[in-house]
Amino acid sequence: MISSWRRKRASRGAAGGDQGGGKRKPTELIVPNHFRCPISLDLMKDPVTLSTGISYDRENIEKWIEAGNVTCPMTNQVLRTLEPIPNHTIRRMIQDWCVENRSQGIERIPTPRIPISSDEVGTISERISMSRTPQECKDLVGKVSKALKESERNKRCIVGNGASKALSLAFQAFADSEGETVISLLEEIMSILTSITPLESQALVSLKTPNSLGRLVWFLRRGGLSGIRNAVMILKELVSSSKDHEKVIESLVTMEGAMEGLVKLIKEPICPASTKASLVVIYHMIISSHDFSSKNVIIERFIDMGLVSLVLDTLVDAEKSVCEKALGVLDGLCRSDKGREAAYTQALAIPVVVKKILRISELATEFSVSILYRLCENEDREDGGVIVEALQVGAFQKLLLILQVGWNINERVKEKVTKLLKLLNLFRDKLECIESMDFKDLKRPF
Incomplete structure (x- = not known):
């Protein structure tokens, strides 16, 4: 809002000007100084007063305080309190002034909350x-x-x-x-x-108790759409926190219906946010540092629920964030023999995983390479089944590009890429189908 308004009496000018035949000068409306914020010099919409007695517009002075300042901008005095007090007197005076000058095009400022x-x-x-x-x-x-x-x-x-x-x-x-x-x-x-x-640590402590977790799982299984969404979002917060998240995972594994509720959110998604949250919780449950046998039990339970197929279906047209999390879950599932067996039976597995290399993000590429490595390394068919299929959908070219273009990945992933290229090279006499469109948007990182 400007500090003054100019209004031309255009209608009179168009009708022939003033009685003296000359052009009428534009009128100027001056905003009283005590109605203007000392910071912006604009008319105050929500005047508040600091402990120094100086009034400012609330929005401007709160930005000043949020920037870390503890002094009054006008007087430079240290503020006794950072809570500004509403100045109702000035606000009513400003509103009355607006009403008096409404003929000049001034609108009355609303009473702020x-x-x-x-x-x-x-x-x-x-x-x-x-x-x-x-x-x-x-x-x-x-x-x-x-x-x-x-x-x-x-x-x-x-x-x-x-x-x-x-x-x-x-x-x-x-x-x-x-x-x-x-x-x-x-x-x-x-x-x-x-x-x-993110919730503060003391809040997380209360939500990690057995009765709180039990109720969250109850909402996950029996709540309405908003209840399910909010429950899984809170569970994501709990398993993502660095402190005591293992205990949360142990509790979820033993609670009836918890794992089923998470998988149902993948099968019957409510919204992208709840799908991502569910994938994050599942991922942490799969990669948690339980002993190997317990981890395999968790993975096998998820596989028996059809999670491999559901994740692959999700990956077909998922947006970036969902795609990264779904690939992470699939990579975790493929750590077990049963997970790889389930992936081998899915026609989408190899084409979808190879498709995501170099197309989504660096993280998605790392997960895709890891999945492909797990599946190809454990291939025991003489005809190279999975390896040949990977060649047919252009895996060799994509992996080679990772090394040649200098894709920003860690040494562990580069090592997997190198080993994969050696495996694929053994079967390169087989038919290769290269989709050149996969590389049309590829940009060099230098």
């Missing part, structure tokens, strides 16, 4: 932690949810003042309870938690 303060967040969080009934807790959680939806500023305030810890404690406290009010409360808590990720 007062954002939630740190003290309010702290008070609500404390009351949530002390709630004794689901309805009492639900009313308080509703206030947090409402404030969260109003503005990004509110979201930052809620995140920065430890609300996730109180919400997670409430989830843990009511996880074993039953009833419609409880389910509604837990759903709202999950919805808030998924919107303020």
Whole structure:
């Protein structure tokens, strides 16, 4: 918004000008100085006052404070508090001035919503932690949810003042309870938690408890679409955290319906976010540092649920992020004999995996090379079945390009590429089908 407005009386000018026959000068409207923000010099829409007594527009002064400044821009005095106070008097004066000058094209500024303060967040969080009934807790959680939806500023305030810890404690406290009010409360808590990720460590501790995990799995199996989505998003947070994630995985493996619920999300996707979250949880379950026999049991259970086929179907037209995670899961499944056997039976396996090399991302290429290496290295047919199929869909050329173009991959992957080329070279007298279009978008990394 500019500091002054010029309005020409065009209609009178078009009608013949003023009575004196001369052209009328454009009128100029001056904004009073005390209505302007000292930072932007624009008319204040939401005036607030700092502890120094100077008023600013809320948006401008909050940007100043968020940049790490602790002084008043005008006086350079250190602020006693970083919470600006709404200046209702100035705001009403500005609104009255706008109304008085509406004939000049000035629109009245709307009365702004007062954002939630740190003290309010702290008070609500404390009351949530002390709630004794689901309805009492639900009313308080509703206030947090409402404030969260109003503005990004509110979201930052809620995140920065430890609300996730109180919400997670409430989830843990009511996880074993039953009833419609409880389910509604837990759903709202999950919805808030998924919107303020990453969660702080103390919040994760409450969500990793057996009763909290049990309720998350319950939502994964029996919840509505939003409940399923939020539950799997929180599970992704839990298994992705570096601390105690092994215990979370151990609990999920033993909980009835947990693995089935995750696979169902791949089979019947709700949205890309839930599909990615499910793939991340499955990936961590497959590669977790359990003993080898336990890991094989987990992989075999996923294979028996048809996960190899589902992942390959997902890979056909998946977007980049989903593709990377799906390839990671497939690579994990192919670590076991049963996983490779399942992949050998899938007609899509080799064509899809080779297709993803050099086409999606460096991470996708690394996973694809690893999958291809696992499948070709363990091929025991005399006619080279899988190896010949890889040659037919252009694997040799793509692998050679990885080395020749200088694709940015680590030495471990380059070693697999070299070994694969040697394996493929043994069967190069077989028919090769090269799809030149695979390389049309390839760019050199230098």
